[in-house]
Amino acid sequence: MARLKNNTMVVVTDSEKALFIRNLTDHENPHFEVTDEEHQENPSDIEQSANRPGRMQDTGVGQRSALDDTDWHELAKERFAKDLSDILYKEAHKGAFDHLVIAAAPQVLGVLRQEMHQEVLNKLVADIPKNLTNHPIEKIEEIIKAELDGD
Template identity: 70%
Template sequence: MAKLEKDTWIVVTDSEKALFMRNLTDLQDPNFEVTDTEQQDNPSDRDQSANRPGRMQDGGVNQRSALDDTDWHELAKERFAKDLSDMLYKEAHAGHFKKLVIVASPKVLGILREEMHSEVTDKIVAEIPKTLTNHSVSEIEKIVKHELEAA
């Protein structure tokens, strides 16, 4: 069973928001204190795109095909996860945490796994593939406790 000890960091994130919390107690009665938040302003792709998708001449007479446009909204989500991994590296390197629990949407968790430095991954005691950024801190405490007890 993964331990949720005093001073363990809990990072709850999706592709646009991250909550940094610290456990003040233990797994039996978790008490999370929010220490920081990060949020990205990520308008819809339509609002970020300057032009309509391009077109390409096909081999036939008067035939043209549409080209896929860059999905700026999705790129910003991936960039947020990469930026988060950089923040966690800086904090780990500075010695600000010894144990880390990551609660992230499955897609973000996958990106974080690819991007995180070993100095961070060595401190991870649990990963919870859930999207909890819009839950209250007390709900997050209950869900994390349940997930860690079930592990």
């Protein structure tokens, strides 16, 4: 069973915002403090697209097929997760934390798992596939403690 220890780093993230939190106490009575935040502006795909999707010649006479346009919004989400994994690596390499808990939206967590360096994975105590970024800090404490108790 995973447990929160004093000074555990907790990262709560979605595809546009990351909260870096420290647990200042123990598992029985966690007390979280936000130490840093990362934000990324990520407008909808329509706002980021330059023009309508392209077309190409098809096999039939006078036929054309539409091409899917790049989904810039999804690419930005993946880029944010990759950037976050780089931040975690730098912090782990500096010795900023010994224990890490990540609570992330499921699709972000999937990208993070692929991108995280082994040094970060070695410090990972638990990953929770939930989006908690818009919860108050007291609720985040409660949910994470409950999730870890359920392991």
